[in-house]
Amino acid sequence: MTPPYPVDLHCHTSRSDGAWSPQQVLAHAADIGVRVLAMTDHEIGGDPDTLTAAEALGIQLVPGIEIITCGRGHSGEKADILGLGIDWQAPALAAHAAGNRQAQCNWTAAIVPRLVEQYGGHWPLEPWLARVGQPFLHEGNVYDELVRRGHLSGVRYEQYLANYVAPGAPLHVPLQRPRATDAIALVHTLGGLAILTLTDLDPADWQPVVAALCADGSLDGLEVRHPKLSAENQARAQALAHAHGLLLSGGSDFHKPARGPLAQTGLTLDEAEPLLKRLREP
Numbered sequence: 001m002t003p004p005y006p007v008d009l010h011c012h013t014s015r016s017d018g019a020w021s022p023q024q025v026l027a028h029a030a031d032i033g034v035r036v037l038a039m040t041d042h043e044i045g046g047d048p049d050t051l052t053a054a055e056a057l058g059i060q061l062v063p064g065i066e067i068i069t070c071g072r073g074h075s076g077e078k079a080d081i082l083g084l085g086i087d088w089q090a091p092a093l094a095a096h097a098a099g100n101r102q103a104q105c106n107w108t109a110a111i112v113p114r115l116v117e118q119y120g121g122h123w124p125l126e127p128w129l130a131r132v133g134q135p136f137l138h139e140g141n142v143y144d145e146l147v148r149r150g151h152l153s154g155v156r157y158e159q160y161l162a163n164y165v166a167p168g169a170p171l172h173v174p175l176q177r178p179r180a181t182d183a184i185a186l187v188h189t190l191g192g193l194a195i196l197t198l199t200d201l202d203p204a205d206w207q208p209v210v211a212a213l214c215a216d217g218s219l220d221g222l223e224v225r226h227p228k229l230s231a232e233n234q235a236r237a238q239a240l241a242h243a244h245g246l247l248l249s250g251g252s253d254f255h256k257p258a259r260g261p262l263a264q265t266g267l268t269l270d271e272a273e274p275l276l277k278r279l280r281e282p
Ligand SMILES: [Zn+2]
Pocket: 010, 011, 012, 066, 253
């Protein structure tokens, strides 16, 4: 079976908020014929076993990360940064992951009383953490639990983020995040290429945000393909990348099949070649 795209440079595993283990994602990628896959878990790298497993399956695995930032848009939207081709073993990555873990634990401790306040009932944390298999909760875990308890019938995840979680909304609990320029600097420290994601930014903000991050942060590329970008916005993003001499990136942002399949969105091998060539350079 041939996937729509042979190159998928954005996906998540159970190391962050994805449903499948890295091995399950790799096995599925191999099944559907993905050739190049970047694993970009939130704020955390992968392990050497994953790289070995990918090699055995004939998949070029690009070690990646997705760093959520505190926003660059004028209305405070997030401008998240993907790091592609990073060193998963770097001490600076371990330090980032540890700092994030602490911030996320603080957030988890603060969101539970908020849920009690909003919805009543009991929200015991220990069994919840055991169920999700993580030391802290992600926004997606809270969404899943609210759906499970029947509080969000018919509310899609994107609507949930906009109406329940955004600043000023009832479930907004601030979480310490780096600035986008600091995230780019970290990706460069880790030896990778820094790619700006566009889906949380208003298209009206794209040009000034990209210009600022090219000037202040030496941005390397732009994620021009993503399931949330319309065909028109993909074309607009591609034009913006060309205008600023940025590499093209793209992927499915796979988390679990219910949120959209792996490699449904991505790049052709030709489209990805300039980026893959940069990754091959020492
Ligand atoms: Zn993502």
